Amino acid sequence: MTAQGYELAVDVRGLRKRYGDLTALDGIDLGIRRGEVFGLLGPNGAGKSTTVEILQGNRDRDAGEVSVLGSDPAAATRAWRSRVGIVWQDESAPAELTVRETVRHFARYYPRPRDPEEVIGLVGLEAKADSRIKALSGGQRRRLDVALGVIGGPDLLLLDEPTTGFDPAARRRFWSLIRTLADEGTTIVLTTHYLEEAEALVHRLAVVARGRIVAEGEPGALRERYGTEATVAWTEPDGSPRALRTGTPARAVSELARRFGGEMPGLTVTRPTLEDVYLRLTGQSQEDAR
Template structure:
């Protein structure tokens, strides 16, 4: 986990007068599941395109699996798997024919039967791609992304159209690949998916990385306040917004004993942190009150 699969320093890319990527730095370790988040137009797709060698950069240094993507050869490309948002499978072939055909592009592919089982398409192997549902086609795209046994797998909105069972299977597959040492870069708008799978996350906004770290690191650095609620005698519910929830709970325990009635602790979600970092968040519900109660324990009576 100490060797870097991706190293990006000062990446810049312009399209005419528009700066799409403005000094992005990334360090992604081998075997890591890395979430790359950001709103549309933030620079994610451009960054991924540069990592793959599909787009030329205007500045900065980029190394992917030990090579500069701008000069990566065919063997280097065979070490990378990609699942794009757009479907890539020919509609006329069967599922089995498609996966078997793509396997021939790689020096040491997985067994196509194994891959179809991993993505939940074993029972659709003899169906023509044109007859598959949208979610099933997305599973086929995922199969094509992993058939080459990639060292680095880039997943761009991979679970669009998945039902809950398919989404669960996808998570199991990502964990399996990561356990085998595959480095995975995941871009998605399903933040619960990132929270469940990613070892670390980078949030890109306006062409720059505005935050990076594990979910807990992001909570500590950018989560602001935690909501602590409890029930006063007589059934009155109280709430404190606090940046020190442990201290608040300790003060409540001192007041009520070990069993604080109706105690609920709601920490900031990754979605709330993401929206705040990208400038899309609604106002903090405690921000306009000037209420700092909970900094040193709950104020007498609390706040309703």
Template structure:
């Protein structure tokens, strides 16, 4: 195993007859924001739980910050921040009490008031957790994940339940943490979020990595044909899928003798690539 922040080789996990993770490989560099995409049941959460040391594995090698999470020490755990899918905050405490309490578990925590402001809960600092909305509780979960000043932050679908403004605020927080040198592993169903935040992405299907790389590189490598759209003189809308959109436009210019009415060219999005890689291309 190397000096990667996270290195996984041949990871396997089975639940009875079901293989959740099937020989998965990953390598995440220090300071990188790494996204994992995949449909429900692809093995994303199981993988993250194994990296956390929360779940055992059946086979494979795993190194997280230089240690095997299956036997991680208390010191090692203090270096890893986690935002679970499920809420973890006690309902009767206030936001401030909760964050302050969790800060005591870490040798060098961030300032509790600063973290509460970072996640957008400053106005709710003295509200009880049970009085928060679902999105506000999710923000509190993020606060508990970052309060320890982790070297590695594991985020399992962290913005579920966020409204658009809260999601953008969370993105700013992730960018700030990354700029400070935090390594971040993110699973998400939001393709826009993955593209906005991740330096690299891994697409998982049936427990295996089926593609990995920078978002732009994945679109380039796995994207399907571009779509050229235009309007005919009678107003009818036409479109054509083509691997050579420039040639199609040149042919249209010759036919129209100049300007092409209603011309539009759309290239494959990350969503198109994701659906193709996970076998859901016809599910749109």
């Protein structure tokens, strides 16, 4: 490992994994700082979930070096596992137990758990605390999964598509929880298909495509680097709409102002979003990644 690895919660070099003829991970390098919220973005099959499984110690790797909280997950001890929380895409707790019974039960697995009542409140299930799990909605069950992921007070929290099935209000509440955990020093690795969620939460992110990292950095820096063109739109005097894609939108607006002699009807300047950049990088737009 590099010397820098001692300052990292997650240090990955040359990570590779194959399933038969399918290459899931083709030389992944990652460095995730302690206390950071880090996003893994990519289309289905890109290798995100496999990466998370290896970081958690639930899947073997074919090659590469991996250090998570200073240890190799492949040789993880029980003490190490107590420091790592995880929320899988398809996790589900026993249907006959109540929310409170389930959270209290899982708390007993950890040496220093959070208070179960506090955690139930953090995920917004106070009103359902005495309801059986089988009576919960899909979104409420997902919130319970998040509660079970954080009940141990983990140093590292791995979240694999955690807000699938959440309504908008529940998603915003979850975002508040993630910010609270990050403020407390928890390192968080988040995979998500919601680009708005990534932009709202992560300090840095990596875009994964075909088992490789195709871009990494802060969301704003990625927009600046890979989404350089803005769209300037306006309405001509005859009422016809016009639009121009340009890397120098301020110059385009100045030229329009001179031509119009002042106010420009319907003027808008739209800069590339993180979603635009993501689609370009993963080859899902009409433009090639740059």
